[in-house]
């Protein structure tokens with residue numbers, strides 16, 4: 807991904823929004839949303855349905871015993887068509903890379919309440935990398951190697967977006983947090 811926050815290529819910030827501005831012009835409902843809502847396809851259906859219950863699923867190749875993300879029909883590691891199955895992830899991850907978007911208006915007028923936000927690549931314990939936003943701390947405080955845990959942002963149709971926040975006491979409050 808682009809590491810240059812000044813360039814503001816909207817494609818490089820697609821964890822948050824792609825062409826939100828053009829969609830807003832034609833769709834007043836879309837304009838009222840604060841965030842681009844990803845479509846749900848055939849491969850990603852189980853992933854999105856599980857988010858309704860706050861469960862983070864990772865697709866798993868039973869041929870080579872490795873996880874994969876994003877969802878697809880062929881394993882990118884070994885090329886086998888599977889069988890691919892779904893496994894629930896722990897929600898624990900480490901930040902691989904992070905940038906701060908200083909112009910949230912480019913992701914939609916109301917996005918991030920107009921404040922800078924963090925776009926990150928995080929490595930899940932299960933060995934897959936996801937693009938996401940890190941929330942629950944100042945965006946400039948997100949560092950490479952930082953431990954984070956999943957937290958959920960509701961979408962308009964009942965699905966939820968998997969975001970991540972600092973792990974531990976400073977992290978976002980979670981009812982199911984492990985007290986240990």
Ligand SMILES: [Zn+2]
Nearest residue numbers: 867870881884
């Ligand atoms: Zn495989």
